[in-house]
Amino acid sequence: MLSCKTKTDVIDAVKEYRVSFIQLWFPDVLGRLKSFSVTPGVLEEALDEGMGFDGSSIEGFARIEESDMIAMPDVKTFQLIPWRPRDLPVARMFCDILNPDGTPYEGSTRHALKRVLKKASDQGYTCYLGPELEYFYFANDESPDILDKAGYYDGLPVDRATDIRRNTIFALQDMGIPVEYSHHEVAPSQHEIALKYEEALIMADTVMTYRTTVKEIARQAGVYATFMPKPLGGENGSGMHVHQSLFKGQENAFFDPSDKYHLSKTGKHYVAGILAHAREITAVTNQWVNSYKRLVPGYEAPVYVSWARRNRSTMVRVPMYKPGKANATRMEFRAPDPACNPYLAFAVQIAAGLRGIEKEYPLPDPIEEDIFEMDEKARERAGITSLPGNLFEAIQEVSKSELVRETLGDHIFNKFIENKKKEWDQFRIHVSKFEINRYLPML
Ligand SMILES: Nc1ncnc2c1ncn2[C@@H]1O[C@H](COP(=O)(O)OP(=O)(O)OP(=O)(O)O)[C@@H](O)[C@H]1O
Ligand SMILES: [Mg+2]
Numbered sequence: 001m002l003s004c005k006t007k008t009d010v011i012d013a014v015k016e017y018r019v020s021f022i023q024l025w026f027p028d029v030l031g032r033l034k035s036f037s038v039t040p041g042v043l044e045e046a047l048d049e050g051m052g053f054d055g056s057s058i059e060g061f062a063r064i065e066e067s068d069m070i071a072m073p074d075v076k077t078f079q080l081i082p083w084r085p086r087d088l089p090v091a092r093m094f095c096d097i098l099n100p101d102g103t104p105y106e107g108s109t110r111h112a113l114k115r116v117l118k119k120a121s122d123q124g125y126t127c128y129l130g131p132e133l134e135y136f137y138f139a140n141d142e143s144p145d146i147l148d149k150a151g152y153y154d155g156l157p158v159d160r161a162t163d164i165r166r167n168t169i170f171a172l173q174d175m176g177i178p179v180e181y182s183h184h185e186v187a188p189s190q191h192e193i194a195l196k197y198e199e200a201l202i203m204a205d206t207v208m209t210y211r212t213t214v215k216e217i218a219r220q221a222g223v224y225a226t227f228m229p230k231p232l233g234g235e236n237g238s239g240m241h242v243h244q245s246l247f248k249g250q251e252n253a254f255f256d257p258s259d260k261y262h263l264s265k266t267g268k269h270y271v272a273g274i275l276a277h278a279r280e281i282t283a284v285t286n287q288w289v290n291s292y293k294r295l296v297p298g299y300e301a302p303v304y305v306s307w308a309r310r311n312r313s314t315m316v317r318v319p320m321y322k323p324g325k326a327n328a329t330r331m332e333f334r335a336p337d338p339a340c341n342p343y344l345a346f347a348v349q350i351a352a353g354l355r356g357i358e359k360e361y362p363l364p365d366p367i368e369e370d371i372f373e374m375d376e377k378a379r380e381r382a383g384i385t386s387l388p389g390n391l392f393e394a395i396q397e398v399s400k401s402e403l404v405r406e407t408l409g410d411h412i413f414n415k416f417i418e419n420k421k422k423e424w425d426q427f428r429i430h431v432s433k434f435e436i437n438r439y440l441p442m443l
Contacts, residue, residue, distance in 0.1 A: 001176035004078040007047045013091075014040050017080060020088040024051060024071045025208065026095045027109050029060020029415050030287065031341025033208055035092070036071075047073060050098060060415040061097075061107045069105060071095040077205055082174035083216050094205050106411040109343040110204070116347045116407060117200055120246065120354060125253060127350050130197030130243035130330070131207060133338040135214055136190050136231055137161050141224045144231040146189035159184040161223075165191055168217040175213070177206055186300070187235040197243060197330075200346050207240075207342035229286070229337040230293035237294030239301055240338040242349060243319075245330040246270065255329040261309065261366075262321035262329060268363040271307055271316055271331050273356020274349060275364065278305045278315060278335065280401035281348040282387055283394035283420060284408075285336035289427045292390045294337060297372045302334045305385045306367040313371045315387070335387060344408060344416070351407040391424050 004010045014022070021037040024046070028034055036053060038046050049070070056067030073093040084090035097108035104111040120127050139145040148160035156162055161184070169179045178196040185192050193214070198206060211227055218225035230237035246253045246266065254267030263271075286295065294301045302315035309318050317332040336345055355361075367382065374382070388394035395417060398404050405413045 001174060002079055003176065004075050007044075007075055010047060010073075010075050010078045010093075011043065013078060014043060017089055017091075018087075019080070019091045021090045022046075022073075022078075023081070023090060023092040024073060024095050025092050026071060026097055027208060027341060027343060028058050029107065029109060029341065029344075029412060029419065031109070031208075031339075031343065031345075032059070033212055034058055037090075046071075047075065050095075052100075055097070055105075055107075060109075060412065060419065061105075068100050070098040070100060070102070072098050079175045082171040083213070083220060094208070106409050107415065109341055109347075109408075109412060110201075112408055112412055113201060113204055113343040113347040115409075116350050116354070120350060123354070123357075124248050125246040125354075126248075127200040127346075128197050128245050128247060128330075129200050129203040129346060130195065131203065131336075131338075131342075132192060132194055132239070132241045132243075133207065133210060133227065134185050134190060134192045134238040134240070135225055135227050135338060136187070136238065137164065137218055137223045137225050138189060138231070139223060141226070146232075147223060148184075149188045150184045151188075152184065152186045154184045161189075161191060164218055164221045164223065165193060167221070168214055169193060171213050171217055172210065175209060177209065185236070185238075187232060187237075190236065190238065197245075200350065204342040204346050207338075211338070227338040229288065229291045229339055231290075233293075236299045237301060238338055239294065239334060240336045240340065240345075242333045242336055242346070243330045244270075244333065244349065244353070246353075252327050252329050254331070255326040257326070261318060262326075263318060266357055267318075267329065267331065269356040269359075269361055270353035271318065271356070272361035272363040273353045273359075274316060274331070274333055275305055275307060276356060276361055277348075277352035277401070277403055279385065279388060279394075280397045280404055281352055282335065283391070283398035284348045284404065284416070285333075285340055285345045286394065287340055287391075287416075287420065288337075289391045289423060291337050291339065292388070292394070295335065295387055295389075303386055304371050304379065305387065306371055306382075307331075307364075308366045308368050311366075311368050311370070314367055318366075344412070347407050348404055351403055355403055391420060391427070395420050395424060 050072035055061040055069035077094040097105040150158040182193040256264035307316035308314040
């Protein structure tokens with residue numbers, strides 16, 4: 001693992017390790033990784049002025065007539081890529097996308113997150129995030145053929161992927177990403193590698209690196225890794241619970257030793273902000289048609305807008321305080337899935353939390369009973385609403401959201417919704433296998 005801070009650090013590292021190529025990485029509006037490689041010969045110019053490229057073919061970027069873009073490398077993200085040859089290695093840096101005049105490009109989702117984090121730091125807060133990305137290994141990318149029938153925390157010999165997970169963890173650590181633990185998840189062929197929480201922008205870059213590393217190490221092992229939210233009907237889907245907290249300097253601003261939940265006013269308002277805006281940010285945290293096949297009752301995934309301390313059937317969980325562990329005070333948002341654009345998904349969550357603090361939203365009472373056992377009337381009495389049931393409903397909600405428009409900026413907001421509407425229409429008009437099996441024999 002390297003820790004470059006300056007342009008000189010990067011140039012020295014390229015010389016010392018005889019780096020052959022430097023990949024410049026950035027996300028498109030849907031959070032898919034885009035990259036192009038530069039040679040050491042143009043590195044100095046790239047670090048000073050950025051690298052020009054044609055942005056018109058990037059999803060959610062500009063039209064052809066205004067497609068000149070600049071990729072400006074972030075030197076702090078310089079790392080050698082462990083799955084590329086050790087001799088004449090390849091490195092990567094994340095980039096900010098700029099307009100030719102050097103101003104941030106309005107379609108840059110990494111910049112959208114930076115804007116929210118600036119708002120937080122103007123209020124003295126540093127945002128820390130700990131996302132838990134679940135994923136599946138399948139034999140190939142054509143059909144979800146499972147590799148094992150193992151379950152939660154099952155080990156060898158039933159867990160068929162311990163070596164792949166092990167090699168993946170080594171690659172992540174090589175790139176400076178601290179891993180806390182890993183295990184087989186509930187569904188067959190489903191896994192999780194738990195990361196140590198980190199500052200929000202670094203964590204968004206880390207989610208991009210995590211997905212790429214998991215997929216690449218799987219490919220080298222001859223299998224296919226996917227972050228598709230719900231690839232197997234009748235089994236748990238893959239979620240991305242996001243643990244989050246705000247710090248002021250070294251102090252966890254969510255912690256209050258005198259409170260019955262050990263949660264400060266700030267922490268309560270933040271949770272209330274996420275609850276109040278959950279329906280309108282769902283299209284961003286759960287952006288695919290398939291995302292909503294996971295948000296159904298009976299699979300640990302949340303359906304209802306509620307919070308609790310222990311209860312894993314709720315959408316927000318505030319893990320129980322462990323004496324002496326003030327820094328671990330946090331809230332866990334359990335709705336997002338790992339197929340989101342992490343920059344946008346983190347931006348809208350933090351924006352919702354900050355809005356709760358700004359407007360001092362009151363925190364409703366926790367729901368400690370199994371919410372799926374409650375009948376509709378009981379949920380109504382408790383004022384519990386549900387998350388959008390499909391992408392169409394989520395698009396309706398986000399389209400009305402002033403908070404999401406402000407957070408993403410008009411360009412990304414419009415491009416994102418335009419893209420999601422197209423996706424829904426494609427889904428809406430296709431004739432599914434379900435329909436054929438169900439209707440053809442009887443109609
Ligand atoms: N103050 C904090 N702010 C943000 N994240 C934190 C903080 N303290 C701990 N975390 C992170 O919270 C996450 C906790 O993960 P852990 O797997 O224990 O959660 P869990 O929700 O109990 O697990 P599961 O959902 O599998 O039951 C880790 O990524 C950890 O680094
Ligand atoms: Mg969790």
